[in-house]
Amino acid sequence: MQNSLNLEGVEQQALKDYTEQAYLDYSMYVILDRALPQIGDGLKPVQRRIIYAMSELGLSASSKPKKSARTVGDVIGKFHPHGDSACYEAMVLMAQDFSYRYPIIIGQGNWGSTDDPKSFAAMRYTESRLAPYAKSLLQELAQGTVDWSPNFDGTLKEPVVLPARLPNLLLNGTTGIAVGMSTDVPPHNLNEVASALVHLIDNPKATVANLMKHIKGPDYPTGGELVSPAADIKEIYETGGGTVRLRASYKLEGNDIVITSLPHQISGAKLLEQIAAQMRAKKLPQVDDLRDESDHEDPTRLIISKKRGVDVEQLMSHLFSTTSLERTVRVNMNIIGLDGRPRLFNLLEMLKEWLVFRKETVTNRLNHRLQIVSDRLHILDGLLVAYLSIDEVIAIIRKEDEPKPVLMKRFRLSDIQAEAILNLRLRNLAKLEEMKIRGEQDELNEERDGLQKTLGSAARLKTLIKKEILEDAEAYGDERRTQIVQRVAAQALDESQLVVSEPVTVVLSQAGYARAARGHEVDPATLSYRSGDAFLAAQKGRSNQLAMFIDSTGRVYSVIAGTLPSARGQGEPLSSRFKPPDGAAFCGAMIGESDKKYLIASDAGYGFVATLDDLVSRNKAGKSVLKVPAGGKAIVPAPVPAGAECLIAAVSSIGRLLLFEMEELPELAKGKGNKLINIPSKKYKSGEETMVAAAVIPEDGSLQVHTGTRVMTIKWSDLDDYYGDRALRGSMLPKGWRKVERLSSGES
Numbered sequence: 001m002q003n004s005l006n007l008e009g010v011e012q013q014a015l016k017d018y019t020e021q022a023y024l025d026y027s028m029y030v031i032l033d034r035a036l037p038q039i040g041d042g043l044k045p046v047q048r049r050i051i052y053a054m055s056e057l058g059l060s061a062s063s064k065p066k067k068s069a070r071t072v073g074d075v076i077g078k079f080h081p082h083g084d085s086a087c088y089e090a091m092v093l094m095a096q097d098f099s100y101r102y103p104i105i106i107g108q109g110n111w112g113s114t115d116d117p118k119s120f121a122a123m124r125y126t127e128s129r130l131a132p133y134a135k136s137l138l139q140e141l142a143q144g145t146v147d148w149s150p151n152f153d154g155t156l157k158e159p160v161v162l163p164a165r166l167p168n169l170l171l172n173g174t175t176g177i178a179v180g181m182s183t184d185v186p187p188h189n190l191n192e193v194a195s196a197l198v199h200l201i202d203n204p205k206a207t208v209a210n211l212m213k214h215i216k217g218p219d220y221p222t223g224g225e226l227v228s229p230a231a232d233i234k235e236i237y238e239t240g241g242g243t244v245r246l247r248a249s250y251k252l253e254g255n256d257i258v259i260t261s262l263p264h265q266i267s268g269a270k271l272l273e274q275i276a277a278q279m280r281a282k283k284l285p286q287v288d289d290l291r292d293e294s295d296h297e298d299p300t301r302l303i304i305s306k307k308r309g310v311d312v313e314q315l316m317s318h319l320f321s322t323t324s325l326e327r328t329v330r331v332n333m334n335i336i337g338l339d340g341r342p343r344l345f346n347l348l349e350m351l352k353e354w355l356v357f358r359k360e361t362v363t364n365r366l367n368h369r370l371q372i373v374s375d376r377l378h379i380l381d382g383l384l385v386a387y388l389s390i391d392e393v394i395a396i397i398r399k400e401d402e403p404k405p406v407l408m409k410r411f412r413l414s415d416i417q418a419e420a421i422l423n424l425r426l427r428n429l430a431k432l433e434e435m436k437i438r439g440e441q442d443e444l445n446e447e448r449d450g451l452q453k454t455l456g457s458a459a460r461l462k463t464l465i466k467k468e469i470l471e472d473a474e475a476y477g478d479e480r481r482t483q484i485v486q487r488v489a490a491q492a493l494d495e496s497q498l499v500v501s502e503p504v505t506v507v508l509s510q511a512g513y514a515r516a517a518r519g520h521e522v523d524p525a526t527l528s529y530r531s532g533d534a535f536l537a538a539q540k541g542r543s544n545q546l547a548m549f550i551d552s553t554g555r556v557y558s559v560i561a562g563t564l565p566s567a568r569g570q571g572e573p574l575s576s577r578f579k580p581p582d583g584a585a586f587c588g589a590m591i592g593e594s595d596k597k598y599l600i601a602s603d604a605g606y607g608f609v610a611t612l613d614d615l616v617s618r619n620k621a622g623k624s625v626l627k628v629p630a631g632g633k634a635i636v637p638a639p640v641p642a643g644a645e646c647l648i649a650a651v652s653s654i655g656r657l658l659l660f661e662m663e664e665l666p667e668l669a670k671g672k673g674n675k676l677i678n679i680p681s682k683k684y685k686s687g688e689e690t691m692v693a694a695a696v697i698p699e700d701g702s703l704q705v706h707t708g709t710r711v712m713t714i715k716w717s718d719l720d721d722y723y724g725d726r727a728l729r730g731s732m733l734p735k736g737w738r739k740v741e742r743l744s745s746g747e748s
Contacts, residue, residue, distance in 0.1 A: 027179035031342055035178035037185070038336045039350065040357040041137055041162040042169025044176065046090045048162055049079040051104060054130050055138050065108055065127035072123050079151050079158050088123045095128060098299075099265075100172050101187035101221045102476060106131045114222065114262070114299065115269040133476050136165045144368025145361045163361045165472050167193060167354045169335065173218075181342065183334040186218035186244070189480045194473035198466050200351050208238050208348050215347065218244060218331075220482045222300070223261035225249050227326070227487040237347035240333040247326040247487065250316065257312060259302035261481075263327045268294060268302050274323040275304065282562065285500040286310040320490035355465070362465055363455065370451040373444050375416075380441050382417025386424070387434045393421065501544040504561050508549065510536045512574050512586040516543065517567030530570050537636045537742075541591030548590040548615055550600065551580045552633035554626030556615045561591055579620045588636035590615070597640035597667070599648060601676055602628045603690040608666055608673030609640060627672040632684075635691060636742060641698040647719065649695045649703050650677040650730070654688075655738025657722045658730030659703075662696065665726065675727040695743035702746045705737055712737050713746060 033045050041048065053074045059066060072088050080087060093099050095107035098114045109126035112119050120126070130138075145163035150156070173187035196214035200206050217226050217233045225247045226233075236242035246263035262268060272292060278284040289305040306315060320326040333345045337353055345353065386393045389411065396410065397403045407418045454460040504516045507524045511533040517524070524538040541547065543562035550556050557578045565572050574586050590598050594613040601607025610625065617623035626634055640646065646662040658677045665674055676694060683689040697703050703719060705712040712734075714722075722731045732738065 031178040031181065031336075035176035036181075036183050036334060036336050036342050037169055037174045037176070038161050039169060039338065039345070039353050040361075041164040042167065042172065042174065043137075043162065044090075044174070046075075046080055046082070046087060047094060047104075049075050049158065050087070050091050050094070051130070051134060051137060051162065052141075052159060053079060054105070054128070055134075055141070059129040061106070061130055061132040061135065063129055065106070065129040068107075068123040068126045068128050071128060078156055081152050084123070089118075091123075091128070092120050098222050101219060101481075102133045102168075102171050102190065103131050104134045104137070104172075105129070115267045117265075136472050136476065137162045137168060139163075139165060140361065140365050143365045144371075145364045163365070165358075165468055166190065166476075167197070167351065169354075170350060178342075181334050182332060184330045184332045185335070186329065186331055187220060188215060189219040189477075191473055191477040192216060192219070192480070194469050194477065197351060197355065197469050200348075200355065201462050201466055206348070208234065208346065211347055211351065212237060216480075217484050218329075218482065219480050220246065220264040222264050222266075223249065223481040223483075224263045225487070226482050226484045229486070233484075236331050240331075240344040240346040240349075242331050243328045244331060245326060245328055246482070247320055247490075249483065252312065255306060255308065257304040257306060257316065259300060259304070259325070260298075261300050263324070264329065266324045266327060268292060268300060271324050272302060275319065278322070282500070286315050317488075317490050326490055358465055359461065362461065362468075366451050366455050370448060370455070373448045373451065377441060377444050377448065378414070379417060379420045380437050380444070382411075382413050382420055383424070384434070384437050384441075385411050385413065385417075386421045387429075387437065390429060397422070500562065501542050502562075504541060504543045505567075506539050506541060506547045506561055506564065506589050506591050507535070507567060507571070508537045508574075508586060508589045509533045509571060513571035514547070514549065514564055514574050514586075514589070515567045515569065515571035516547070516561050516564040522567065527567060528570055533570075536586075537588045539589050539591045539639065545591050545593070546612070546616060548612065549574055549578075549586050550588050550590070550626065550634050550637060551584040551586050551622070552628070553581050553584045554602065554624060554628040554634050555580065555584070555622035556590075556617060556625045557620075557622040558615075558617050577620070578622060580622065585633070587634045590637050590639070592639070596642075599638040599640060599665070599694055599696055600626050600634070601637075601650070601673065601691065601694050602626060602632050602634055603692065604629045604632050604684055605650070605652075605675055605677045605679040605691040606673045607676050607694065608668040608671060609662070610668060610670075614669035625670045627670075629684075632690075635693060638695045638743070638745075640696045641701075641745070644698040646699070647697045647723075648676065648726075649697055649722075649743055650691055651693050651705070651733070651740045651743055652677060652679060652730070653690050653692045653740075655733040655740065656730040657705075657733050657740075658728055659697070659719055659723045660726040660728075678727050678729045692740055693743040695745050697745045704744045704746045705733065705740055706742045706744065707737055707739055708741065710737075 037044050054071055057066065057071065057074060068088065068091065072084050072091065075087055076082060076084055091105060092111055095103055095105035095111050096117060097103050099117060105128050107126055107128045110121035111126065140163040141159060147160045148157040149160050151158050169185060170188050170193055171190055173185045174183060176183045192215045196211045199210065199214055212234060226244060227247045228244045232242065233244065236244065248259050248263060249261045250257050250259050272290050275284065275290055279287055286307055287304055288307055291303040293301040293303055333350065334342055335345050336342050338357055393407065396406050400406045404418045404422060407413055407421060408415065454464060502518065503520050504518055505520055505522045505524065506514065506516055507527060508514050509529055511530065513533065520540045525535050529535065541561055545561055546558045547561040547564060548556050548558050559577060590612060592612055596612045597609050598612065599607060600610050615623065615625055628634055647659045648662050648665060649657065649659050651657045677691055679689055679691060695703060700716050702716060703714040705714065724730065
């Protein structure tokens, strides 16, 4: 007989419902008790518990510091039963003057650096105490201002929120990632925030635009520049979300650029690594050297030594664009409001909500003090009655076994008053004490009247709140660190500007291997080539110019010449840099200024003159420029000399040479072009005859015909034998020179 499971009295729930509720509970815990700050004091629970535990340990700004391990032990043992490392890290963050705009803790020892904020020493080595600013959070804690709740084991009480006299959340900012939401509140300047609060108290209908006359923008502890447009900052303050752009600040000292401040949470060491990486890649020829001269007096002093004649603004704009000298910081002001619910606040809502909190706190403080004053006056009234009848009081005390009820009945005293009389010392029975009581009564009555007037008048309460805000601003405020500057957007330098400008000869082999030899005196035919490979084409230019290569299909590809491998090697295959069509071979090279012209042609005898600027392509697949017939290919492009009347020379594979005026050939950006030399279509299709080379000869120049290792030079005066109109058949070259490999122009 099988035993059945008895589920009587056991609550049953669908797994779907259970997991949904469990995850929701976890989510709310993370949101409310871990990741998001409370608007009143701007603190997360762990931060609040650290500050409160330190105050309970007597670690005020004027006290001697204690080991951080002692503080962490109290925090996790009494209020925050979580990991000690996470607790200590939260503590360190509040002590780092480069992380917090107004640090809450003063640390002694190694508390990290801007280069590595997490390089702080272990808590057993460091000491800490509260900073003077912490007084603004704790000053009113014992004055009945906030609610208290049991700690995790119910043996102690801890404050639900600290009675902050200033909007700490807006001053120090915070970051946090919860479940389904996150927060990123930037820090602000205390003087600006205090001014905005006073304005809002006096003008409850103020707008975000009104407040921005006081709060110009975030103020980060590491300084730098805020370069976001004013309209973007206003949009952030109106919506509660967006991004701001932070930029390092610099100055010039002779030939050095000195970085004096960095964007928030940027490491100077890593920044120098980024710049050095560009220098190693030969992408920053304008910079000679980098140095880090930061010390205690100058926490940020990074030196960038530039070369003479370099445009500083252009160089810095490039560095802002390509390194962490400029960064974008997210703003997302998700905060837990006074109703205990997280939501997105804009600047106006945040300040209004905090003023509600501050008004409640001040009201609680005044009521608490009023109660203390009233209780003391009540006791003083009883003591005065006793002094006026001191002999009778003494007699009752001496005679009665239980004098307290007798005193209460005889002099109409309350229990508290009778207890106070019975606790009097003999020395306080002197006649002088009566005068002290009356003097204290007068002072307390005056104070009670003042408290009652303040509590009964909204105007007086506002004035008190304003006065205290301004007092704290005077005590803890300072000048703005992050300057708000209107700057043009950073622009990275063109790739050609990042390469040293020096003469080079771009060499292309028949197998499609390219390299760049220094100088223009190189004879490319004498360079070393791979087995089975040989020289094809070479062009002279500068290392910072675009080297362009045309393939057999008529597509053109571009690359900075200075990035090609040195001629000390045998080059690298262009197919590794570009993506030519299957079966395509590279047929020629071009280089020069953007207005440089080249003759581009196919072996079918058609071509045109093109400007390099029209041929540029940043695409790895190149740019289709020359229309090549099926089965045909492009030939080596020929440079066009600038500012001279020229002749175009075209030669066919059977040795027919034709020269004609360059004006007869059009300038195009792309296409098939016009016929240069007449190649019969039947011979071309059968492969019997093709155009193998072309050249452009300046006036008074010469034509060089290359056949194998031999070169024949035809002077300008002898070119008439081959001169004619464009698209003719041309004349035959002498025997022995009809297997032409290439043509080039030379001097007469």
